[in-house]
Amino acid sequence: MNRIVVVALALTAATVWGEDPQPKKEPHKLPPELKVLRLGLIAKSQSNPVFQAARVGAVDAAKEWSEKLGIPVEVDWRTPLDEDAQKQAEYLEQLALQGVRGIAISCSDANTVTDAINRAVARGIPVVCFDSDARNSKRFCFHGVDDLECGRRLMAETAKALGPAGGDVAILAGNQNAPNLQKRVAGAKEEAAKHKNIRIVDVYYHKETPQDGAARVEQVQQANPHIKAWCMVGGWPLFTDVLLKWEPGRIKIVAVDALPSQLPYVEKGVAQVLMAQHCYNWGHRSIDLLVERIAYGREPKNPIDTAPLIPVTAENAKEFGKNWEKWLRKL
Structure with missing residues (x-):
């Protein structure tokens, strides 16, 4: 077969399969x-x-x-x-x-x-x-x-972690003025209302830094030892290792995000589920x-x-963690 026929067949195949043999850039409208x-x-x-x-x-x-x-x-x-x-x-x-x-x-x-x-x-x-x-x-x-659905899913996972016995749940909510966090709290409350064995103790706000978040959780937990689970609409306390000293599984934790600093919490069983955002x-x-x-x-x-939202548990934490090599590289 000579070269002309080969080229013709290639062009025909490209047309059949919807490919442009010489793709052109779409002209933009920039000045x-x-x-x-x-x-x-x-x-x-x-x-x-x-x-x-x-x-x-x-x-x-x-x-x-x-x-x-x-x-x-x-x-x-x-x-x-x-x-x-x-x-x-x-x-x-x-x-x-x-x-x-x-x-x-x-x-x-x-x-x-x-x-x-x-x-x-x-x-x-x-x-x-x-x-x-x-x-x-x-x-x-x-x-x-x-965000409403995010809050619902967080509380549904919290209820699942608590099991049939249920218990008292605290919601950690960061900045009280942030509209996304307000919606997550609303979604969490909406879902909690569906579970007769769940009682929301309160919604706790704090400055959105890891240290402030962790301090708030420790302060509230110490004052309210009956709290059985934390539903965190942001993952702030888990950006530190402060709560890793908690006995795995004794107090349930379900939180948003799955940063590298958070992954040890699910790997060690201190947190049950992290709902990762991309x-x-x-x-x-x-x-x-x-x-x-x-x-x-x-x-x-x-x-x-x-x-x-991507659920991250002990089973897939290591694999999910590979994303952060790209996401947090130095610019």
């Missing part, structure tokens, strides 16, 4: 004079590793889009050291004035940042929320878990959503872009 596409990323705090993972995801997405678009895509990371909604609002204003083309934010307090989001949108800068939403703002999309994807997906809108004018199919 030809634009040299760099700058996007802002505002997380809740630099002290929380889940947001470091989100930053890595955003940077990786930016690199991928740089190749696709043919111009550099850069991520401008503006995040307070610890949670501070007012600083987040200030960063929104700064980024908008400094000419970024889009902004992604995880809101510490929706009420505090909504006006700043709306002012950015009024300047023609699209905003996407991730992890924690500002539902009443003019952001065009939210990417994150369904923190890396918070950043990656946010950048994808922004670039799709800015460069191609594409809107998401749904303004609520729901992310999955």
